[in-house]
Amino acid sequence: MKQLHNQSEVSIVFLTHIRSLKLFPEDNWLVVGGETENIVVYDVNAEAVVNEFNIEAPACYALAIAQDSKLCFSCCANGNVIIWDIRQKQRVATLTGHDDVVSCIDIAPGGGILWTGRIEMDRHILDSRAFSLGCCPTESWVAVGTERGQVNMINIQSGESYVVNSHESCVLSLKFAKSGKYFVTTGKDYLVNVSTTPYGTRLFKMHEDGSVLSCDISSDEKYLVTGSGEKKATVYSIISLSRLNI
Structure with a gap:
């Protein structure tokens, strides 16, 4: 297990509330979405904008990156999910199906299934609104963060489930480590919060200085990045502690 080393952190200030951000697996790039019509690709090392994409909606609430780092999926306030080719700098497709805000998204291991969630409550699935979700990359667990501060951990193969009381209010973002252990x-x-899978x-x-709206973990598990209501992204370095063996 890794532990955060708070002395090694970098803050990047943006001009809008950051609703979602993702680290690219193979680059020092960060894609950021928020309460604006553009999503921004940012080079962390160069501290410069690489590209911007117009989503034609008032806000982007969630982002996902394909495993090959070529495609980016942006969840929009108008209910659409737009697929972007980051390398070619162009829109690939627009997915419809939600009537309102698409609040969360993740790609299942293997890349064949795209999970999305919305703020509207579906009582056949959850008794609270879904604000975030994540797919475990090594096992069949899907975790949903809810308005009530709980994480619903569901095994989509066995049907086994757990409820984790992790926050005092909305779970705004959720991300599994590549190892699947936490x-x-x-x-x-x-x-x-950093917690074990699945319990x-x-x-x-x-503890940060404001609401923490988004997070991501690098594929090598060396960095954790968070986006806040204070209009900044914070990149934390992660160090390995042998005493935390999970």
């Missing part, structure tokens, strides 16, 4: 959640309560045992937590 996941990160962030909330309106200013907290960043949700909390390993440690951090």
